[in-house]
Amino acid sequence: MKIAAVSENRLFFFGPARGGDLEGESRSPSEDADEKALRERCGSGDVSAFEELYRTHGARMKSLAANLLGSRTDAEDAVQETFLKIYRGASSFRGAAKLSTWTYRILVNTCLDQRRRKGRAPDLTASGQADEPEAEIRAPAADHPLRMDLEASLASLEQKHRTVFLLFEVEGFTHREVGEILGVPEGKSRTLLFESKRELQRLLRRRGISGEVRA
Protein backbone atom coordinates (compact mmCIF):
# COMPACT_ATOMS: atom_id res chain seq x y z
CA MET A 1 0.00 0.00 0.00
CA LYS A 2 1.60 3.20 -1.13
CA ILE A 3 0.45 5.50 1.68
CA ALA A 4 1.34 3.00 4.34
CA ALA A 5 4.79 2.57 2.88
CA VAL A 6 5.40 6.31 2.79
CA SER A 7 4.15 6.75 6.33
CA GLU A 8 6.15 3.88 7.69
CA ASN A 9 9.26 5.11 6.00
CA ARG A 10 8.93 8.51 7.64
CA LEU A 11 7.67 6.97 10.85
CA PHE A 12 5.13 9.77 10.79
CA PHE A 13 5.30 11.81 13.94
CA PHE A 14 6.89 9.05 15.97
CA GLY A 15 10.16 9.21 14.17
CA PRO A 16 12.78 11.65 13.07
CA ALA A 17 11.72 14.97 11.65
CA ARG A 18 13.29 16.43 8.56
CA GLY A 19 16.81 17.56 9.18
CA GLY A 20 16.68 16.65 12.86
CA ASP A 21 18.83 14.22 14.77
CA LEU A 22 17.48 10.76 15.20
CA GLU A 23 15.46 10.60 18.36
CA GLY A 24 17.14 8.60 21.00
CA GLU A 25 20.42 8.78 19.12
CA SER A 26 23.21 10.15 21.21
CA ARG A 27 25.55 12.79 19.90
CA SER A 28 28.98 11.71 18.76
CA PRO A 29 31.95 12.53 20.99
CA SER A 30 33.25 15.06 18.46
CA GLU A 31 29.87 16.80 18.35
CA ASP A 32 29.85 16.90 22.13
CA ALA A 33 33.36 18.32 22.18
CA ASP A 34 32.45 20.97 19.57
CA GLU A 35 29.33 21.88 21.48
CA LYS A 36 31.25 22.10 24.75
CA ALA A 37 34.00 24.20 23.19
CA LEU A 38 31.47 26.57 21.62
CA ARG A 39 29.57 26.81 24.90
CA GLU A 40 32.73 27.65 26.78
CA ARG A 41 33.73 30.27 24.24
CA CYS A 42 30.26 31.81 24.45
CA GLY A 43 30.49 31.69 28.23
CA SER A 44 33.73 33.60 28.19
CA GLY A 45 32.15 36.30 26.02
CA ASP A 46 34.08 35.43 22.85
CA VAL A 47 32.17 37.30 20.13
CA SER A 48 33.48 35.02 17.38
CA ALA A 49 31.70 32.13 19.12
CA PHE A 50 28.42 34.02 18.86
CA GLU A 51 29.15 34.66 15.21
CA GLU A 52 29.63 30.92 14.73
CA LEU A 53 26.34 30.29 16.50
CA TYR A 54 24.69 32.85 14.22
CA ARG A 55 26.22 31.32 11.07
CA THR A 56 25.01 27.87 12.10
CA HIS A 57 21.54 28.74 13.36
CA GLY A 58 20.76 32.28 12.19
CA ALA A 59 18.77 31.28 9.10
CA ARG A 60 16.67 28.74 10.99
CA MET A 61 16.14 31.21 13.83
CA LYS A 62 14.94 33.88 11.41
CA SER A 63 12.57 31.45 9.73
CA LEU A 64 11.06 30.30 13.01
CA ALA A 65 10.75 33.85 14.31
CA ALA A 66 9.19 35.07 11.05
CA ASN A 67 6.58 32.34 11.25
CA LEU A 68 5.87 33.09 14.90
CA LEU A 69 5.72 36.85 14.44
CA GLY A 70 4.52 37.20 10.87
CA SER A 71 7.05 39.88 10.01
CA ARG A 72 10.65 39.75 8.89
CA THR A 73 11.57 42.98 10.67
CA ASP A 74 10.15 41.66 13.93
CA ALA A 75 11.89 38.35 13.31
CA GLU A 76 15.27 40.03 12.92
CA ASP A 77 14.64 42.06 16.07
CA ALA A 78 13.77 38.87 17.94
CA VAL A 79 16.94 37.15 16.72
CA GLN A 80 19.02 40.14 17.82
CA GLU A 81 17.33 40.22 21.23
CA THR A 82 17.91 36.49 21.59
CA PHE A 83 21.62 36.86 20.94
CA LEU A 84 21.84 39.61 23.56
CA LYS A 85 20.09 37.39 26.09
CA ILE A 86 22.42 34.52 25.25
CA TYR A 87 25.39 36.84 25.61
CA ARG A 88 24.20 37.97 29.02
CA GLY A 89 23.32 34.49 30.22
CA ALA A 90 25.85 32.25 28.47
CA SER A 91 28.27 32.02 31.39
CA SER A 92 25.50 30.71 33.64
CA PHE A 93 24.43 28.11 31.08
CA ARG A 94 25.52 24.65 32.06
CA GLY A 95 24.32 21.19 31.62
CA ALA A 96 22.73 18.55 29.56
CA ALA A 97 20.68 20.64 27.13
CA LYS A 98 22.40 21.59 23.91
CA LEU A 99 23.46 25.19 23.51
CA SER A 100 21.42 25.28 20.31
CA THR A 101 18.30 23.98 22.08
CA TRP A 102 18.75 26.61 24.76
CA THR A 103 19.15 29.23 22.04
CA TYR A 104 15.86 28.26 20.41
CA ARG A 105 14.15 28.17 23.78
CA ILE A 106 15.16 31.79 24.37
CA LEU A 107 14.14 32.69 20.82
CA VAL A 108 10.67 31.19 21.22
CA ASN A 109 10.17 32.99 24.54
CA THR A 110 11.41 36.23 23.03
CA CYS A 111 8.97 35.91 20.13
CA LEU A 112 6.07 35.15 22.46
CA ASP A 113 7.03 38.13 24.63
CA GLN A 114 7.21 40.33 21.56
CA ARG A 115 3.77 39.20 20.46
CA ARG A 116 2.33 39.88 23.89
CA ARG A 117 3.87 43.33 23.87
CA LYS A 118 2.39 44.09 20.49
CA GLY A 119 -0.85 42.36 21.37
CA ARG A 120 -1.46 40.88 17.99
CA ALA A 121 -1.51 37.56 16.27
CA PRO A 122 0.93 36.93 13.42
CA ASP A 123 -0.30 37.89 9.98
CA LEU A 124 0.78 34.84 8.11
CA THR A 125 -1.73 35.10 5.35
CA ALA A 126 0.51 37.29 3.23
CA SER A 127 3.72 35.47 4.13
CA GLY A 128 4.67 38.53 6.12
CA GLN A 129 5.65 40.26 2.90
CA ALA A 130 3.16 43.09 2.67
CA ASP A 131 4.84 45.46 5.11
CA GLU A 132 8.44 44.82 4.08
CA PRO A 133 9.01 45.12 0.38
CA GLU A 134 12.73 45.79 0.82
CA ALA A 135 13.85 42.27 1.67
CA GLU A 136 13.26 39.50 -0.79
CA ILE A 137 12.05 36.18 0.53
CA ARG A 138 13.26 33.31 -1.57
CA ALA A 139 10.53 30.85 -2.37
CA PRO A 140 11.28 27.28 -1.39
CA ALA A 141 12.76 25.22 -4.19
CA ALA A 142 9.38 23.77 -5.09
CA ASP A 143 6.42 25.70 -3.75
CA HIS A 144 3.56 23.57 -2.52
CA PRO A 145 -0.04 24.09 -3.66
CA LEU A 146 -1.19 23.85 -0.06
CA ARG A 147 1.22 26.48 1.27
CA MET A 148 -1.09 29.52 1.29
CA ASP A 149 -4.01 27.63 2.83
CA LEU A 150 -1.79 25.92 5.35
CA GLU A 151 -0.22 29.23 6.34
CA ALA A 152 -3.61 30.84 6.81
CA SER A 153 -4.90 27.87 8.81
CA LEU A 154 -1.79 27.82 10.95
CA ALA A 155 -2.43 31.43 11.96
CA SER A 156 -5.72 30.29 13.51
CA LEU A 157 -4.13 27.71 15.76
CA GLU A 158 -3.50 28.23 19.44
CA GLN A 159 -0.01 29.46 20.15
CA LYS A 160 1.28 26.21 21.68
CA HIS A 161 -0.02 24.15 18.77
CA ARG A 162 1.37 26.55 16.20
CA THR A 163 4.76 26.56 17.92
CA VAL A 164 5.03 22.77 18.08
CA PHE A 165 3.94 22.43 14.44
CA LEU A 166 6.50 25.01 13.31
CA LEU A 167 9.31 23.45 15.30
CA PHE A 168 8.64 19.86 14.25
CA GLU A 169 7.13 19.96 10.80
CA VAL A 170 8.62 23.15 9.39
CA GLU A 171 11.99 23.48 11.10
CA GLY A 172 12.65 19.76 11.48
CA PHE A 173 13.35 19.45 15.19
CA THR A 174 12.81 16.10 16.86
CA HIS A 175 10.19 15.67 19.58
CA ARG A 176 12.97 15.46 22.12
CA GLU A 177 14.34 18.80 20.96
CA VAL A 178 10.87 20.35 20.81
CA GLY A 179 10.32 19.15 24.38
CA GLU A 180 13.58 20.72 25.51
CA ILE A 181 12.86 23.96 23.72
CA LEU A 182 9.36 24.31 25.14
CA GLY A 183 10.14 22.79 28.53
CA VAL A 184 7.60 19.99 28.12
CA PRO A 185 8.04 16.21 28.08
CA GLU A 186 8.68 14.55 24.72
CA GLY A 187 5.27 12.84 24.86
CA LYS A 188 3.54 16.16 25.32
CA SER A 189 5.21 17.41 22.15
CA ARG A 190 3.74 14.44 20.27
CA THR A 191 0.30 15.09 21.70
CA LEU A 192 0.44 18.76 20.78
CA LEU A 193 1.54 17.91 17.25
CA PHE A 194 -1.31 15.45 16.90
CA GLU A 195 -3.79 18.07 18.10
CA SER A 196 -2.36 20.73 15.82
CA LYS A 197 -2.59 18.47 12.76
CA ARG A 198 -6.12 17.46 13.62
CA GLU A 199 -7.11 21.11 13.90
CA LEU A 200 -5.26 22.05 10.71
CA GLN A 201 -7.00 19.28 8.87
CA ARG A 202 -10.37 20.57 10.10
CA LEU A 203 -9.50 24.13 9.03
CA LEU A 204 -8.25 22.99 5.64
CA ARG A 205 -11.41 21.01 5.02
CA ARG A 206 -13.41 24.10 5.87
CA ARG A 207 -11.47 25.86 3.12
CA GLY A 208 -12.43 23.08 0.74
CA ILE A 209 -9.04 21.34 0.80
CA SER A 210 -8.98 17.59 0.95
CA GLY A 211 -6.09 15.26 1.63
CA GLU A 212 -5.27 14.36 -1.94
CA VAL A 213 -3.21 17.45 -2.70
CA ARG A 214 0.39 16.61 -3.55
CA ALA A 215 3.28 18.83 -4.51
Next chain:
Amino acid sequence: MSRCSRFEEATRREDPGAWRTFLAHASGCADCREELAAWEAISDAAPSLKKEWDSPRLWPRIEAAIAAQPSDTPVSSFRERRRLTWVPLAAAAALFVIAAVGLQVLGPTVTTPLTTRSMKDPLLEESALSEVEKSERAYVDSIGRLSRLAEPRLSQSDSPLFVSYREKITLLDSAIGDLRAQVEQNRYNTHLRRELLAVYREKQHTLEQVVREVKS
Protein backbone atom coordinates in the same frame (compact mmCIF):
# COMPACT_ATOMS: atom_id res chain seq x y z
CA MET B 1 -11.74 13.13 11.80
CA SER B 2 -11.76 9.58 10.61
CA ARG B 3 -14.97 7.68 11.23
CA CYS B 4 -12.79 4.77 12.30
CA SER B 5 -11.68 5.00 15.92
CA ARG B 6 -8.40 3.21 15.21
CA PHE B 7 -6.86 6.33 13.67
CA GLU B 8 -7.21 8.58 16.69
CA GLU B 9 -6.30 5.71 18.98
CA ALA B 10 -3.09 5.05 17.04
CA THR B 11 -2.06 8.69 16.87
CA ARG B 12 -2.42 9.04 20.61
CA ARG B 13 -0.12 6.09 21.31
CA GLU B 14 3.58 6.82 21.60
CA ASP B 15 4.67 3.38 20.56
CA PRO B 16 6.05 3.07 17.01
CA GLY B 17 5.07 -0.61 17.04
CA ALA B 18 1.44 0.35 17.58
CA TRP B 19 1.76 2.70 14.62
CA ARG B 20 3.01 -0.06 12.36
CA THR B 21 0.10 -2.24 13.46
CA PHE B 22 -2.22 0.61 12.63
CA LEU B 23 -0.65 0.99 9.17
CA ALA B 24 -1.46 -2.63 8.49
CA HIS B 25 -5.04 -1.91 9.51
CA ALA B 26 -5.15 1.25 7.37
CA SER B 27 -4.25 -0.65 4.22
CA GLY B 28 -7.67 -2.29 4.47
CA CYS B 29 -9.67 0.63 5.88
CA ALA B 30 -10.77 3.37 3.47
CA ASP B 31 -11.50 5.91 6.24
CA CYS B 32 -8.08 5.56 7.81
CA ARG B 33 -6.38 5.65 4.40
CA GLU B 34 -8.11 8.90 3.59
CA GLU B 35 -7.16 10.32 6.97
CA LEU B 36 -3.55 9.31 6.51
CA ALA B 37 -3.44 10.96 3.11
CA ALA B 38 -4.72 14.20 4.61
CA TRP B 39 -2.13 14.13 7.37
CA GLU B 40 0.62 13.31 4.92
CA ALA B 41 -0.43 16.24 2.74
CA ILE B 42 -0.01 18.60 5.70
CA SER B 43 3.43 17.19 6.48
CA ASP B 44 4.44 17.42 2.82
CA ALA B 45 3.38 21.06 2.61
CA ALA B 46 4.92 22.12 5.93
CA PRO B 47 8.52 22.67 4.71
CA SER B 48 7.22 25.18 2.16
CA LEU B 49 6.45 27.48 5.12
CA LYS B 50 10.15 27.95 5.79
CA LYS B 51 11.19 31.56 5.34
CA GLU B 52 14.49 32.46 3.75
CA TRP B 53 15.86 35.89 3.07
CA ASP B 54 19.19 37.64 3.14
CA SER B 55 19.96 39.86 6.09
CA PRO B 56 23.43 41.21 5.45
CA ARG B 57 23.01 43.85 8.15
CA LEU B 58 21.74 41.57 10.89
CA TRP B 59 24.99 40.10 12.22
CA PRO B 60 26.79 43.49 12.24
CA ARG B 61 23.79 44.85 14.18
CA ILE B 62 23.99 42.02 16.70
CA GLU B 63 27.73 42.42 17.01
CA ALA B 64 27.37 46.13 17.66
CA ALA B 65 24.64 45.52 20.23
CA ILE B 66 26.84 42.98 22.01
CA ALA B 67 29.74 45.42 22.01
CA ALA B 68 27.47 48.06 23.52
CA GLN B 69 26.55 45.83 26.44
CA PRO B 70 27.70 47.26 29.77
CA SER B 71 30.23 45.11 31.57
CA ASP B 72 27.92 44.88 34.58
CA THR B 73 24.84 43.56 32.81
CA PRO B 74 21.67 42.80 34.75
CA VAL B 75 22.43 39.12 34.35
CA SER B 76 25.97 39.32 35.62
CA SER B 77 24.76 41.17 38.68
CA PHE B 78 22.08 38.50 39.01
CA ARG B 79 24.79 35.85 38.84
CA GLU B 80 26.67 37.72 41.53
CA ARG B 81 23.57 37.83 43.70
CA ARG B 82 22.93 34.16 43.07
CA ARG B 83 26.51 33.32 44.00
CA LEU B 84 26.09 35.32 47.21
CA THR B 85 22.83 33.51 47.93
CA TRP B 86 24.60 30.20 47.52
CA VAL B 87 27.44 31.01 49.93
CA PRO B 88 25.34 30.62 53.10
CA LEU B 89 23.50 27.70 51.51
CA ALA B 90 26.74 25.93 50.72
CA ALA B 91 28.08 26.68 54.21
CA ALA B 92 24.90 25.30 55.79
CA ALA B 93 25.06 22.21 53.58
CA ALA B 94 28.72 21.63 54.50
CA LEU B 95 27.88 21.98 58.20
CA PHE B 96 25.02 19.54 57.79
CA VAL B 97 27.23 16.97 56.08
CA ILE B 98 29.93 17.33 58.75
CA ALA B 99 27.35 16.96 61.53
CA ALA B 100 25.74 13.95 59.87
CA VAL B 101 29.08 12.21 59.31
CA GLY B 102 30.10 13.02 62.90
CA LEU B 103 26.91 11.51 64.27
CA GLN B 104 27.35 8.39 62.15
CA VAL B 105 30.93 7.89 63.26
CA LEU B 106 30.63 8.89 66.92
CA GLY B 107 26.99 8.11 67.68
CA PRO B 108 26.15 5.31 70.14
CA THR B 109 23.76 3.40 67.84
CA VAL B 110 26.19 2.59 65.09
CA THR B 111 25.52 -0.91 63.83
CA THR B 112 26.68 -1.01 60.22
CA PRO B 113 30.33 -1.35 59.25
CA LEU B 114 32.13 1.91 58.54
CA THR B 115 32.96 0.87 55.00
CA THR B 116 29.27 0.45 54.15
CA ARG B 117 28.41 3.79 55.72
CA SER B 118 31.14 5.63 53.92
CA MET B 119 29.87 4.26 50.63
CA LYS B 120 26.36 5.52 51.39
CA ASP B 121 27.30 8.91 52.79
CA PRO B 122 27.09 11.00 49.61
CA LEU B 123 24.05 9.16 48.42
CA LEU B 124 20.41 9.06 49.31
CA GLU B 125 18.90 5.72 50.13
CA GLU B 126 15.77 4.63 48.29
CA SER B 127 13.25 5.50 51.03
CA ALA B 128 14.94 8.83 51.71
CA LEU B 129 15.00 9.48 47.98
CA SER B 130 11.29 8.92 47.59
CA GLU B 131 10.69 11.33 50.51
CA VAL B 132 12.91 13.93 48.85
CA GLU B 133 11.19 13.47 45.49
CA LYS B 134 7.79 13.79 47.14
CA SER B 135 8.80 17.03 48.85
CA GLU B 136 10.31 18.33 45.63
CA ARG B 137 7.07 17.66 43.76
CA ALA B 138 5.10 19.53 46.41
CA TYR B 139 7.56 22.42 46.22
CA VAL B 140 7.42 22.52 42.44
CA ASP B 141 3.60 22.51 42.60
CA SER B 142 3.69 25.46 45.00
CA ILE B 143 6.01 27.36 42.67
CA GLY B 144 3.63 26.51 39.83
CA ARG B 145 0.76 28.09 41.76
CA LEU B 146 2.88 31.15 42.49
CA SER B 147 3.80 31.28 38.83
CA ARG B 148 0.13 31.31 37.84
CA LEU B 149 -0.44 34.22 40.22
CA ALA B 150 2.43 36.21 38.73
CA GLU B 151 1.83 35.24 35.10
CA PRO B 152 -0.89 37.77 34.09
CA ARG B 153 1.16 40.81 35.10
CA LEU B 154 4.42 39.29 34.03
CA SER B 155 3.18 38.65 30.53
CA GLN B 156 1.30 41.89 30.06
CA SER B 157 3.63 44.54 31.37
CA ASP B 158 6.23 46.15 29.12
CA SER B 159 8.07 47.95 31.90
CA PRO B 160 11.83 47.33 31.96
CA LEU B 161 11.48 45.83 35.42
CA PHE B 162 9.04 43.17 34.26
CA VAL B 163 10.99 42.52 31.07
CA SER B 164 14.00 41.90 33.29
CA TYR B 165 11.95 39.59 35.53
CA ARG B 166 10.83 37.66 32.46
CA GLU B 167 14.41 37.25 31.25
CA LYS B 168 15.54 36.15 34.68
CA ILE B 169 12.76 33.57 34.89
CA THR B 170 13.66 32.32 31.41
CA LEU B 171 17.24 31.79 32.53
CA LEU B 172 16.14 30.13 35.75
CA ASP B 173 13.82 27.81 33.84
CA SER B 174 16.66 26.93 31.56
CA ALA B 175 18.93 26.16 34.53
CA ILE B 176 16.12 24.12 36.11
CA GLY B 177 15.72 22.14 32.89
CA ASP B 178 19.45 21.39 32.75
CA LEU B 179 19.69 20.40 36.38
CA ARG B 180 16.60 18.21 36.20
CA ALA B 181 18.07 16.42 33.21
CA GLN B 182 21.26 15.83 35.21
CA VAL B 183 19.30 14.69 38.27
CA GLU B 184 17.41 12.22 36.11
CA GLN B 185 20.75 10.74 35.08
CA ASN B 186 21.84 10.50 38.72
CA ARG B 187 18.86 10.52 41.07
CA TYR B 188 20.98 9.92 44.14
CA ASN B 189 23.29 12.89 43.70
CA THR B 190 22.59 15.15 46.67
CA HIS B 191 24.81 17.92 45.37
CA LEU B 192 22.77 18.24 42.18
CA ARG B 193 19.55 18.17 44.16
CA ARG B 194 20.79 20.97 46.39
CA GLU B 195 21.73 23.03 43.35
CA LEU B 196 18.31 22.38 41.87
CA LEU B 197 16.67 23.41 45.13
CA ALA B 198 18.70 26.63 45.19
CA VAL B 199 17.56 27.51 41.67
CA TYR B 200 13.95 26.70 42.55
CA ARG B 201 14.33 28.93 45.59
CA GLU B 202 15.67 31.74 43.41
CA LYS B 203 12.68 31.31 41.09
CA GLN B 204 10.34 31.37 44.08
CA HIS B 205 11.89 34.63 45.33
CA THR B 206 11.68 36.17 41.89
CA LEU B 207 8.02 35.23 41.54
CA GLU B 208 7.32 36.57 45.03
CA GLN B 209 8.94 39.85 44.01
CA VAL B 210 6.72 39.98 40.93
CA VAL B 211 3.62 39.33 43.02
CA ARG B 212 4.69 42.01 45.51
CA GLU B 213 5.27 44.48 42.66
CA VAL B 214 1.78 43.78 41.40
CA LYS B 215 0.27 44.45 44.80
CA SER B 216 2.24 47.65 45.46
